[in-house]
Amino acid sequence: MLVSDFDFDLPPELIALRPARPRDTARLLVVTGDRDLADRTVLDLPGILRAGDVLVFNDTRVIPAQLEGRRGDARIGATLHKRIDLRRWQAFIRNAKRVKEGDRITFAADVSAIAEERRPDGSFLLGFEGEEPVEVLLERAGRMPLPPYIAGKRETDAADREDYQTMFAREDGAVAAPTAALHFTDRLIASLDEVGVKREMLTLHVGAGTFLPVKAQDTADHVMHAEWGRIDGATAERLNDIRSDGGRLIAVGTTSLRLLESAARPDGRIAQFAGDTEIFITPGYRFRAVDGLMTNFHLPRSTLMMLVSAMMGRDRMMAAYAHAIAAGYRFYSYGDSSLLIPDDD
Known part of the structure; x- marks a missing residue:
């Protein structure tokens, strides 16, 4: 078909x-x-x-699964899409060509993750650093992941949380x-x-x-x-x-x-x-x-x-x-x- x-x-x-x-x-x-x-x-x-x-x-x-950060001077976007375990998530990466396995990506609010592995579909396995639960880190640093057909036309704002x-x-x-x-x-x-x-x-x-x-x-x-x-x-x-x-x-x-x-x-x-x-x-x-x-x-x-x-x-x-x-x-x-x-x- x-x-x-x-x-x-x-x-x-x-x-x-x-x-x-x-x-x-x-x-x-x-x-x-x-x-x-x-x-x-x-x-x-x-x-x-x-x-x-x-x-x-x-x-x-x-969850507020959309993150903005940097790897060195490169701006990196990450959208988490599947939990692997307590500290690791599979994520689609924007500007992925600037990321290599083992790189540290620093997001807002002192949240960071290691790009542990590039998957066959082009996504990365991100391991979040620190002791706080990942959910706490995301509440601090993440944004609501609005669909691209909305996010491409306006900014995410406080109303979207509800x-x-x-x-x-x-x-x-x-x-x-x-x-x-x-x-x-x-x-x-x-x-x-x-x-x-x-x-x-x-x-x-x-x-x-x-x-x-x-x-x-x-x-x-x-x-x-x-x-x-x-x-x-x-x-x-x-x-x-x-x-x-x-x-x-x-x-x-x-x-x-x-x-x-x-x-x-x-x-x-x-x-x-x-x-x-x-x-x-x-x-x-x-x-x-x-x-x-x-x-x-x-x-x-x-x-x-x-x-x-x-x-x-x-x-x-x-x-x-x-x-x-x-x-x-x-x-x-x-x-x-x-x-x-x-x-x-």
Whole structure:
């Protein structure tokens, strides 16, 4: 399948640079089976979902993983994207040609790291110096790692510390937000509770690889990045029981969906899971664990555009995106959202 099959033109003015305020007032495009597309808002979710359905959220917390520093006279940028152990992170390096293995990079606030190893993908393994936990160092020296399509248009500021974090964030480790969950607020959760919609949590630490372009021409030649995730046994059993009782499992965000499908057995039952997932979902994939997906609007030619096309069909999603563009929906991480339910009978 050609990557160009998932291309479309997006007017740059539709790329959201700030979230909706309040968050739950963002628009929501509902795409269900063969029914007409429905223009709603996120606040309408309690009236769209059914009692007994379960929303599955990713409770990862975005860390300030973007660092600016120097190696000698050279200016160096680092974006951490995967934890290796307590003191070492894999990082994409800006101006990497000025860095050699063994070099010390000095960041702000007296934070420093040794470039221990250059990886085959061009990234570096950084070992942070000192005794303080790396999380403490990052809080002192790092910035929130806004996606390039936002960071290229404006400076990161204090508001992003809150805006680019979901209300469920509790497990440190992500370098990109699970953005579908950015729309949820206390009042929306209270309304969902009132109508009997349940919620569960899992953890997948989103890596910066989610923003890497697909360079292959054929989807079969693309190598998917790995991300670490966990579903505990008790959560897996509750999700299985809900589906057995007729409730629908709605993943909030592609990160939740990818981890659920990674943990699913051939019969659709979800198993306990802890480890890396490199699952790459393209049209033709048979979903085993998930009955629907709430997700923001994705980049052209991206693996996530392929994923939503796998769920709803490529033609259906291309039509939905054409509608969203014509109707002025806001795109990407701080943008509006969609609810995809293949079978809404």
